[in-house]
Amino acid sequence: MNPDVFSEPACGHNAGKSAKQRKAGCPAPKPGGAAGGCAFDGAMITLVPITDAAHVVHGPIACAGNSWDGRGSLSSGPDLYRRGFTSDLSEQDVVLGGEQKLYDTVLDVVRRHRPPAVFVYSTCVTASIGDDLDAVCSAAAEHTGVPVVPVHAPGFVGSKNLGNKLAGQALLEHVVGTVEPDLTTPYDVNLLGEYNIAGELWDVEPVLARLGIRVLASISGDARYRDVAAAHRARASMVVCSKALLSLARGLEERYGIGWFEGSFYGIAATGDALRRFADLLEGPASALRARAEQVIAEEEAAVAVALAPYRERLRGLRAVLYTGGNKSWSVVSALQDVGVEVVASSGKKTTADGVDRIGELLGDGGRVFADASAPELLAMVHELKADLLIAGGRNQYTALKGRVPFLDINQERHHAYAGYTGVVELARRVALAVENPVWDQVRAPAPWAPAPALPEPAAPPEPLALPEPLALPEPLAVAGGAR
């Protein structure tokens, strides 16, 4: 495996670590407390939204069988990415090797679907038995004339985040730079870590288009293989809400001189910020593009203010507990504040030290920043802080419902798009629909035979996460390579 993925210099996690901590890599899960996906899951999250490609999983049935067509990333055209293809190893294959079966499966898939490319994923079992993925991929590519890309991210090497990174590496090594785009403009950009969940990309692209900015490659959301392969011709990249693809951004900069920045499309301020950063990277801070960006931002913000006004009235005083990770733990706080919701607690998991600072600043004195929390701990916090709703990932949805607490899904399984200016208004609408739904009064009412409403006993709340000392980082989230 590429050791770079553990020592990414652009990753804020690493900047704050001692040499020893850096050597130890990303933290290992505690026995009995492990949750979340594996590296293979992460690699699939990053690459499967290349919608016209075929994604073949080399492993036993569980890896593909339990995961195919389970992702919320939408396509405006091809739907090959929603199909499940796997070599489906048997006991005999494990003993004798699964290379021939993988080869045959890739050929079957190419014959049947004629994709522009095939991605092949290794898994714990095939990595352990020593199948030569690279050899099978090059043989299959030669035979079919279609690029066959090996992705080495077996589940047991680490977390979902690591898998995102390894997928980025695979793109750098095998895909980006292999195709020249039919057309380029000086305003072509890449979005890295934008997965078009619930169609979020489609709310962002039109705003960028108002500036004349064209998304050449979204890695990966509603992506086409040729566009990703031509991503080296972009003039700027934005790493969207993800530390995991920093190494891809840095690789694109080193190899092709593409400047980049980290940003978010959640919230009015973050979206405006992203537009400005793009303008600055593409033409400079004193440019006509920057002036156009300011004009578009002013117009969009005025329109959003009008659309949000009734919601801000309705949602005033509403209290929410937010549990998400990475850059989203501060950018979504900002988006929620835009729509008038008071965030009384937010997690700092998978966030860098400056990210935790940022959450702390946004929440103010009354807010609580916590580390990891289990589902019952979250419920306890909702009760203790008298919150009106829980905003978290799908894994906590049913826990919230069992606690009769309104819930909004903010992670990858969500069904609604919250990015950009349109997304802020949708967020307001969905928060209102969640808390104002008449169902809550019904299910909280006691049964005819019960003397009083039976509310869940709150468990002990988790320890608040101590706010670390401010770190001597260059500037919060201003690692923009292209500005150098």
Place this chain on the structure above:
Amino acid sequence: MARVVAGAHRGSLDPLKHSEPLGGALVFLGLHRTMPVLHGSKGCASFAKALLTRHFREAVPMQTTAVTEVDAVLGTEQLLAATLDAIAAKQRPEIIGLLTTGLTEISGQDLEGDLRAYRERHGDGPLVVEVSTPDFRGGLSEGWSAALEALVRAVPLDAGPGVGPGAGTPVAVLVGPTLVAADLDELRDLFTAFGYDPILVPDLSGSLDGHLDDAWSPVTSGGTSLADLRRLGTCPLVVSIGTAARAAADALAVRTGARVLHHRHLTGLAAVDGLVADLLIGAPPARVARARARLADGLLDAHFVLGGARVAVAGEPDLLAAAVELLHGVGAEVVAAVSPTDAPVLAGLPCAEVVVGDLADLEDRAREGGAELVLGSGHARAAARRVGAAHLTLGFPAHDRLGSQLRSAAGYAGSLRLVVDCANALLEHHETRPTPARAASRAPSDAIRSSDVTAADRAPANGRR
């Protein structure tokens, strides 16, 4: 009798199969205060948990040992012990179902040895039932079968069976993976109606039927309790419903000396009659007789719609058998029957061929056979759409529709519901299909005229006399 053939693909294109650990975990999810633990990479559990959560629309308890690359090489004994300790201390289950995966099976972990050491140190902990469920062998039904058998072999039993069977007798009812909560309810009612005291193992109708409890629980709440599992030792009769429960029923009967009866499935008049005949003591209760009369009438109503209808079915072996026999019984033509794994029950099905394959096989054969209705999991919906057929969700996962646990298909009432749903799906499909244009609809009669009548006869119509 059907010919059982292999599908067209070496790998799997749109898999129909699910893994053994998933099937095994389902057994433990049907036991009260239980935690299934997947011994493998943490993705093994997170993917399975995510899929089960989408299917049941419920929080699904599941833990992982989170084996890493390094553990796979150096051994997992300490990791396993630490995981079991943490779960016993934190979630406090009464039963832990420990399921291996492909990773831990190939890395040669000595699970039994590891557990022996653990048990010596913690004699009074939860009952740990270990099951060998490598992902690269079998499928959901085989994993279920292995876990259920391991459970009835491992569970401590109360003293041996009394005499019987007779009214009030406890009966061990071991079920397969294809019965949903509503099926289990009906099954329990059927036994109770005849005066028996059924112990359903496992019982997903108690744990994952979708019910709003007063409090949230980190382990299963509802399902077969450990006390009831002990009582299996007192049952003079063991009944298996589904071939995936057969091995476990035999193992239990051998342990206790009970009489054992096997039923492949409980769908259709003949299948339910078979079980009722076994249970019958004197005259049947009025409500059972009424339910049978309704099913008989419903089959008659449905035969007008489903007679001659071309149907494609995909599912776990027992469910496939249930659906194919029910549909064949009202005159439908099964043009495609696809099972994820081979099983003895398949060869007896009343269709020409059963394919052991994937959903691409289902799609190809449904298209070739001109299927009008596709029965299969939520994953089969896209295939049905591409073929231009109606789709009725049946089997796992049913993530495309609400209420998967209420959609019964077994017992007199459940069979009636399934056959009525099939007929209605077909009616709706025919109603919503675009009506042929008028000119097009006249074409056949024009064609008849041109072939059956002479040119002279046709002349007046042309106005050229």
